[in-house]
Amino acid sequence: MRSVVRGWPAGRPRVLVTDGWLVNAGDAAIALAVDRLVRSVWPGSAVLHASYHADLVGDALPELTFVPPLDALLGVDGSEPPRDDWTTDDGESLVRDADLVVSQGGGFLLEHYEPWPRLFAHVRVVDLGVPFAIVGQTIGAFRAARARALLRRSLGAAAAVTLRDAPSVAHAIELGADPARVTRTSDLSLLLFPDPPPVSPDGLGRGGVAVVLTTHEQQASGNDTDRVRLSANVLADVLDRTGDESVTVLSTVQGFGAHGFEDDREVATAVVAALGPVQRRRVEVVDGYVGPHAAIGTLAGHRAVVTQRLHPGLFALSQGVPTAVLVDADKVGALDGVDLGPARCTRPADSAAREAALTTVLAPNARRGADLWDCLAPAREQAARNADVLAEILPVRTA
Numbered sequence: 001m002r003s004v005v006r007g008w009p010a011g012r013p014r015v016l017v018t019d020g021w022l023v024n025a026g027d028a029a030i031a032l033a034v035d036r037l038v039r040s041v042w043p044g045s046a047v048l049h050a051s052y053h054a055d056l057v058g059d060a061l062p063e064l065t066f067v068p069p070l071d072a073l074l075g076v077d078g079s080e081p082p083r084d085d086w087t088t089d090d091g092e093s094l095v096r097d098a099d100l101v102v103s104q105g106g107g108f109l110l111e112h113y114e115p116w117p118r119l120f121a122h123v124r125v126v127d128l129g130v131p132f133a134i135v136g137q138t139i140g141a142f143r144a145a146r147a148r149a150l151l152r153r154s155l156g157a158a159a160a161v162t163l164r165d166a167p168s169v170a171h172a173i174e175l176g177a178d179p180a181r182v183t184r185t186s187d188l189s190l191l192l193f194p195d196p197p198p199v200s201p202d203g204l205g206r207g208g209v210a211v212v213l214t215t216h217e218q219q220a221s222g223n224d225t226d227r228v229r230l231s232a233n234v235l236a237d238v239l240d241r242t243g244d245e246s247v248t249v250l251s252t253v254q255g256f257g258a259h260g261f262e263d264d265r266e267v268a269t270a271v272v273a274a275l276g277p278v279q280r281r282r283v284e285v286v287d288g289y290v291g292p293h294a295a296i297g298t299l300a301g302h303r304a305v306v307t308q309r310l311h312p313g314l315f316a317l318s319q320g321v322p323t324a325v326l327v328d329a330d331k332v333g334a335l336d337g338v339d340l341g342p343a344r345c346t347r348p349a350d351s352a353a354r355e356a357a358l359t360t361v362l363a364p365n366a367r368r369g370a371d372l373w374d375c376l377a378p379a380r381e382q383a384a385r386n387a388d389v390l391a392e393i394l395p396v397r398t399a
Helices: 025-041 054-060 070-074 088-096 116-127 145-157 166-174 188-192 224-241 265-273 277-281 292-300 310-318 330-335 351-362 369-375 377-393
Strands: 014-021 046-052 100-103 106-109 132-139 160-163 182-184 209-212 247-249 283-285 304-307 323-326
Touching (some): 014 070, 014 106, 025 046, 025 106, 025 132, 025 188, 025 310, 054 292, 070 088, 070 116, 116 132, 132 145, 132 166, 132 377, 182 377, 224 247, 247 265, 292 310, 304 310, 310 323, 310 330
Parallel strands (some): 100 132, 160 182, 209 247, 247 283
């Protein structure tokens, strides 16, 4: 279990990165990317991560230094009290001493997640007079009057708002962000892969197909029963098209269902249990939490990936692994400008669209390696725009 630090380390500017939801390894990867991004913009900076779940999974992220989540630091309504003998005075002092608070990218600013403590915390940062930025985020439409009022205050005061998909740009501006401070970028996790994958003979060290199943990222796929059925169809389609090849089922969101968090292991277990015995023997279901480093390494070891979540798709594509991204959520706009053909499937419930995606990535001649990494250049370049945005917020401080 990782402990949290008590105060700012040496270095300036002091940047507090908040909102990382670490039991989701996609968010954890974003935390790693933001840490690197901040240090690239301001060498010698002091960076702390006010993330959730550092006590559960912080050991998987040894590069990062943690403090309690921002809402706990500030003692806002609905927050959990901070651990390790922190007081609200301690937390407010730490936030006041920051030169910048960065709300890291992800997809928590959606009304159905009810992110009220985070909204209160963002407003509190603004009220304290600390510069505040939102980077690489997806923002949905909000209808609740109180949520809209809170977002108007935080977005309206933000020094910068960068967004990874086009609908989020429209939502942010409608909610009060200054259009002059809004920038369309892409998903920050792409910054973890600045170089093409090593050149090697096709298939060397790679075997089998990895499949990521979820019922949580399918906006247009009906009710829970429909989503489970879709996941079952995805796995069945892969098994039907891969002969006797091994199939590994895993997710970047698993291992903590007993703690009350969403856990894709549940749908994986149900879907695999419903298979016939011959097909079931071909499938390995990965247990426990799969952190960002482990997810990246595991996906790279397969010849192809089929995923219902965005971040496993970004990890695999960035390592040159042919990948079918079967996601209909706005966040898939992070891949706008990237020519994946049918492999980017925004209608996964449409069997013809899904078949075209699988045919594209499971073919022996599927685009892979450095060629596939090259095609992600538009999205990587968009993600890299975050560095310029951050550099404009603060002069370099060394005192």
